[in-house]
Amino acid sequence: MTFKVTAVLGALIWAGTGSVFAAAPQDPAVVKIGHVAPTSGQSAHLGRDNEDGARLAIEDLNAQGVVIGGRKVKLELVAEDDGADPKQATAAAQKLVDAKVAGVIGHLNSGTTLPASKIYNDAGIAQISPSATAPKYTLQGFKTAFRVVANxxxxxxxxxxxxxxxxxxxxxxxxxxxxxxxxxxxxxxxxxxxxxxxxxxxxxxxxxxxxxxxxxxxxxxxxxxxxxxxxxxxxxxxxxxxxxxxxxxxxxxxxxxxxxxxxxxxxxxxxxxxxxxxxxxxGGVEGEQKKTLEAFRARFKTRFNHEVKLYAPYVYDAVQVMVAAMVKAGSSDPVKYLPTLAATQDYPGVTGRIGFDAKGDIRHGALTIYTYKSGQRESLGVVR
CATH class of the missing domain: 3.40.50.2300 (Response regulator)
Structure with a gap:
């Protein structure tokens, strides 16, 4: 359990508040976080992996207790399936807007992220993609669009x-x-x-x-x-x-x-x-950061009974950095916390330090080169 406390504490200490874990007198307010990925179709195994990453982040934050603007909140995951289809993606995006989510993590594919991003932007809702790599995503000029991987x-x-x-x-x-x-x-x-x-x-x-x-x-x-x-x-x-x-x-x-x-x-x-x-x-980590990521992978497997397939750690970090921005801004209203999210420069995630440039791209994005030996993926090194 050491890793869980360290990771969440890191996020909330970074957020600059000393009262995050304090009991609040009111009943917890519900803050909805949307997540979209293909949980049906050929890429469903990757979509479910992403959704599990979001679910683990929500569970960790709720277990620790989060206070936003002086009030304790309960985070709620609102998950949608886009089937890796652009039309289904826009329908899913509109459902999340109608559900009044405070922010969205997704989508998995560039082809679904791009059309959905306009819907989120028009609604003024923050979107962090954990995996969409198309350069166009952050070149549209949307102040709501961010990503935590290299393009x-x-x-x-x-x-x-x-x-x-x-x-x-x-x-x-x-x-x-x-x-x-x-x-x-x-x-x-x-x-x-x-x-x-x-x-x-x-x-x-x-x-x-x-x-x-x-x-x-x-x-x-x-x-x-x-x-x-x-x-x-x-x-x-x-x-x-x-x-x-x-x-x-x-x-x-x-x-x-x-x-x-x-x-x-x-x-x-x-x-x-x-x-x-x-x-x-x-993405990629080196040195001591490897231990943090491996601890996450072990905890993820214990919780969901399967190995991380690809993007779950980035989804986990995307949820954490979004909520940390809400805490620091003192509000879950995107209008109020979006500037804080955009100003993120050194968030301590399980995938490494996270900061965004003026377009919403991750700064100092890394790549890890892999091969496969005896049926197992093996790292050949990190390239920046």
Missing amino acids: DVHLGGTLGRYAIEQLKGKVVAVIDDRTAYGQGVADEFEKGVKAAGGTLVARESTTDKATDFSAILTSIKAKKPDILFFGGMDSVGGPMLRQMKQLGLQAKFVGGDGICTADLPKLSGSALSSIQVVCAEA
């Missing part, structure tokens, strides 16, 4: 240079899944490859629901790439790896955070050979 410019570009400079790739093929995330990260990867002197021999597209890639992979195999980059999610990347093996396509399989999950070995089956896959997660 595609950093992630894709860094991976492109890494593929050429560290993996010694020379001939590169790229496939994207036609989503905002997949296309965006693939575009930035392509730029990184070219900047590092690599040669792009193919750029193909599939969809985020496809299962048959034989025609695309056969065409790519004829061009003999040593690197194949996929911009998309693990639910498509896993089957793609299986078909690569069937066709004898032995290129290194490189991807962003969408494929960089604990479930990729299961989704790809026996096709996932050691060190064939190299991927990057938008």
